Every structure is written in structure tokens, then in C-alpha cells.
Amino acid sequence: MRRQLMALVKRDLTLARKQGGGLGAALSFMLAVVVLVPLAVGPDLNLLARLAAGLMWLSLLLAVLLTADRIFQQDFEDGSLDLMTMTALPFELVVLTKALTHWLSVSLPLALIAPPLGLMLNLDVNQLPILWAAMITGSLALSLLAGLGGAITAGLRRGGLLTALLILPLYIPVLVFGISVSAATIGPQSAWPSLLILIAITLLCLVVTPVASAAALKAYLR
């Protein structure tokens, strides 16, 4: 079983690397946001410092959302997903593995790069470690939810906008607690409670989303 899953991870990672347009496009999108923000709100450094953490979270959120349809759509269209339902593996596990591979290939690199990019928006250097911790934790939940959105819209011709409508409300808890983790270093309260809630949300997603995504994909495959 482990060998089959590892093969799946390897296949998806290879595809993500060779295909292009995944991480590269998401990263460029993030850079574009960083460039556009000072133009939109003005280059006042104090203002930017206050906004930086939130803006990096927002760009991470949207960048992950943009790649949501890559998780299942192509495999659904070319029939690979059909084959994966026929293996001895539980389909939920296959779905979870694909979402985790999406995390490894897109969300995690973005979460690692986002905090240093925030320095361009005058992010406080002392905030970096905590922002990293929050984003690495939260990005896993983002990937899992993106997988759910991708699964729900897998069989639709133009699912992109619908994915955003369905998944952005579910992203809000991650965003709220992610922000309160990074805000905690400025304020008096400790970051721990918010970080723990963020971890709890991620674990909840880890349990719920594979089941829901697998059910949605099975409905499309029938």
C-alpha cells in the first residue's frame, strides 16, 4: 500500500514539476500582488508594515485557490482518476495523497516564500518565525480545502469561479486564526492559543475533506 501511495506522490510531483504553470504561476501571482499593493494603498512604510502580514496571507490564499483546479481536473478528464478508483487503495486515501502532493508542490513552497516577500512590504523581521509557523500549518489546510473545491467542481467545464465561491467561505477560519497568530507578536497576548486553534482546524480538514472530496469525485465518475 505504501509503495502504491509513494508511486502516486512521485507521479504527481513529477507532473507538477514538468508541466509548469503550477508553482511558477502561483509565485508570479504572489509577486504581482506584492507589487500592486503599494501602488494601491500608497507607499507609506508605516501603513504597509501594519498591513504586511494580512496581505501576505491574502496573497497565499488566492494563489492556492488559483491552483485548486489542477489537483483533480486533468486526471479526471484523461481518465487517470478512473483507474485510481480501481486500485486496492481506499479512494479517500488516494484523494488525501493528491491533496498532500499539492501541498508539497505548491502551497508549502509558497508558504515558505511568502514571509520573506513580506519584507518588501516592510514586514517586521521579528514577525518572520511566527508567520512561517502559522503559514506552514495553515497552508496544509488551504491545500486540503482547495482539493475539496477542485473535487466538487471536477466535472464542470468552467468551475473556476464556482470553486472560489464555495471555498473562500471555508478559507475564512484559516485566515482569521492565521492573522491572529501573526498579530500576537505585536500585541501583548501570546501566539500559542491561536496557533493551536489553527492546528486544530488543519487536523479537522485532514479528517473531513478527503471523505467529502472522494464522495464528490465518485459522483462525477459514476
Next chain:
Amino acid sequence: MQKFANPALFLKLANALIPFAWALTAVLFAGGLYGALVTSPADYQQGETVRIMYLHVPAAWIAMFAYGFMALASATALIFRHPLADTAAKSAAPLGAVFCFLALATGSIWGKPMWGAWWVWDARLTSFFILMLLYLGYIAIWQAIEDPHLAATIARIVALVGSIILPIIKFSVEWWNTLHQPASVLRMDGPSIDKSMLWVLLVMALAYTALFITLLLVSMRSEIAARKLRNLRLSEIRES
């Protein structure tokens, strides 16, 4: 429950019930609005603005109730394969969205004189706004997928995943220290609201519930009619 799985029986029952449901709704609204606008006292702090509460609070309750109903109907469809459960969930969604909008709008109108702003980003308001988005997403699923069976299956999943928001809304005023006042009716140690206001509020809540049930029946009836029409058209195409 399975007895009403037959759409013909359901239609017969709905046709018989709908006139009474309308009458009950009208009577309850007449009584409730009379109480809300005439007999109930003005608040010592909020003055006459408090009367908005009688429209606002029941709308919010029904908006949440409708989502709960939708999730429950979806679960019923998933577990028992009840053929009308999907129809019930589908019909409840636009109603819930309208009640949700009503709650947000009346709250906003109350908020302007009381808090000095149309909208504040407090936990209760924000979570209610998310509820509205969830309703819209659910409705969009039904519109985006052409095959009704497939749409029903996907919509069930969306409704069930989204139901996580309900406890968050309910407890948002207790978990976070917010501007929105905490619960004053549904709480462990009994209602803290004054008796003269409580009964009016409860009558209004019943009126809203009656309205929701009436509209749900009407909507389900037309949904079944639409399905029949679709099947007739399909068989016509097959024959020709």
C-alpha cells in the same frame, strides 16, 4: 417519513395544507406585528428602534434554521435515499438566503443609529455574512450542474460541509468579545429579556416559521412540477 416519499401523496398533502399554512402565517404576522409596533414598550435605552428587533431576530433564527434543515435534509437524502429530501434541501436554500439577507439588512438599519455604522466586522456579523455566501454557493451548484441527480449528490456534500458554520455563528458572541449583544432568549439560565418583549418576539418567531414552512411547501410543489415537466419533455423527445 418513507410514506411521504411518494411525490403524488406529498402533492396531495401539500395542496391541502398550503391554504391553512397561509392563513396561519397571516394570523400570526397580524398578531405579532400588532404586538411589535403597538403594544410592546419602547426600550429605555434604544427607544423606538428596539422594534426592529422583532423583525431582525426571528429572521436570523430562521436563516440558521433553514441551513440546519437543509443539512438535515441532505443527510437524510444521503443515508435513507429519501427521494423528496433533495427537493426539500434545494427549495430551502433560496428561502434561507432571503431570510439571511433580511437579518443582515435589518441589523444594518438598526446598527446605523445604535452603533453609528452600517456594518462592523464583528464575529457575529462576519459569520452571518459567511452563511449568506454558503447559501449562494449551494444555489450556484444546483445551477451549474445540468444533470439533476449529479447536482443533488454534489449539493448534499456542499450543504453538509458548510453546516460547520452553524455552531460558529451560535457561539460567536460567546467565544469572541464582540459588539453584537450575547444571546438573551436561548440560554441555559432562561431568557434574560423582559416578559412584555419576549412574548411578542416568540409570536414573531412562530410567524416567521409558519412563513418559512408555507413557502417551503409552495416551492417544493413547483419543484416537483418542474421535474415532471422535464420528464415529460424528455419522453416526448424520445418518442419523436
